[in-house]
Amino acid sequence: MNRAKLVSFTAVGAQTAARAAALLSDFVCERYARTVDPSLAGTELTRFAQQAMVDCDLIVFVGAAGIAVRAVAPYLVGKAFDPAVIVMDEAGKFVIPILSGHLGGANALAQRLAAGLGAQAVVTTATDGRGVFAVDTWAKENGCAVLEPEQIKYISGALLRGETVGLRSAFPVEGRLPPHISMDATAESGFCIGYDTAAQPFAHTLHLVPRVVHLGVGCRHLVPPEKIEAAVQAVLQSAGIPLSAVCAVGTVDIKRDEPGLLAFCQKYGLPLHAFAAAELAAAKGTFTASDFVQRTVGVDNVCERAAVLSSDSGRLICRKTALDGVTAALAEQSWRAVF
Structure with missing residues (x-):
């Protein structure tokens, strides 16, 4: 779930922020009404901005654009990393994306908020203004x-x-x-x-x-995350696939709380899909069977079957690779470049 923080500076602005948050049902929203909430008295806006730039996907400032610019400017990293930042006036008449309009989705979010508030979205990126294809938005x-x-x-x-x-x-x-x-x-x-x-x-x-490649992983108990990563890198290298193509990790349900696997997924922001042995056994295809794995977890293969299930019955593109107590495989979900 995406995270958003909305900060306002007046009582009217706090009401507008509440209306905006209600339109962001796909975000976990936190609202900071600086002049209304006594608990925020004396807190520094720069500290708020610094934390929000790190842990949020969207920041909404309900107030002057200059305040927002000065607050986030010291913490900018780059267009591929900065969150979407939007400014709204306290009455909710204008919604202005000021940062990460395409890759961060600020332009689209501004238009959504404007439609819900009955406001005017003010989108200033040249490609949008002239109706020109924006490659980063398409991506x-x-x-x-x-x-x-x-x-x-x-x-x-x-x-x-x-x-x-x-x-x-x-x-x-x-x-x-x-x-x-x-x-x-x-x-x-x-x-x-x-x-x-x-x-x-x-x-x-x-x-x-x-990002259509699903990684299937099996591992021994308490295998450290660096060994999991080494096995993953080995299977990716053998298939000629960059790590950036991986969108999810699949495994057997008894490994859903495996510390090393959780640490790997957290490091790369990948969701972990855990399947019961019966679900894995029902996966369609021909898989590399192991009697030891069958006796241990109740199904003859974890990594290949988990990759296929995670990819919604996608194509197995790299079979089981074993390294230091870790097995990994890759499956690719169906995808086309649609314009």
């Missing part, structure tokens, strides 16, 4: 990791000038490509969709990695 909406966010400016700049931008995709492409995007033309700037992060077909190449 976010289609579940792709953006590896070189610094390259986005070259693609957006070329499109705003009416120049052709190249596209290369290792996945099937569906739909009509946006204007000035070509899969055939030679271009100075372009983006690649796939797992090959070394390919450089353009002078300015942006790699978009679909």
Whole structure:
């Protein structure tokens, strides 16, 4: 679940913040009414902003834009890491995304809040203002990791000038490509969709990695997280897949509280899907069987079956790799680049 913090500075602003929070049902919202809540008396806004920039996906300031800018400015990291930051006036007439409009989703969230409040969204990014394709917005909406966010400016700049931008995709492409995007033309700037992060077909190449690979893991009790990571890196390297493509981890239910596995998932922000032995046994496909695993957990294979189940019966793309008490396998869910 995404996290949001909303801070207001007047009694009217506190009411607007409450209305906005009600529209963010997919967020865990915390509201900070600085002039209404006595417990916040004497607290520093800079400390609030510093913590929120680290642990939130969205920060909403109900007040002056200058206050928001000065509060978050010391803690900016980069467009691939900064949360969405939105400013609203205390009466809720205007909703202005000021940070992470595309990758963080601030533009879309501002439009959602404006629609719910009967307000005006003020979106200032050039691609949105001119109706030009925004590659970072497309990547976010289609579940792709953006590896070189610094390259986005070259693609957006070329499109705003009416120049052709190249596209290369290792996945099937569906739909009509946006204007000035070509899969055939030679271009100075372009983006690649796939797992090959070394390919450089353009002078300015942006790699978009679909996050569609599910990792299945089996392990001995109390295996340290570094051994789990070593096994994961080994199976990814053998398959030629970057870690950024992994979107979830699957295992058997008796391992749902395994400390090393939980630590690995927490480190990379990956959800852990734990399946009962009977569920794993019912997975469709041909798997690498082990009598020892059958006797131990009640099913002949954990990593391959868990990867397939986690991927919603996806394609097994790398079979069991065993290393230092850890087994790992990879499955890929079905995905297409849809425009």
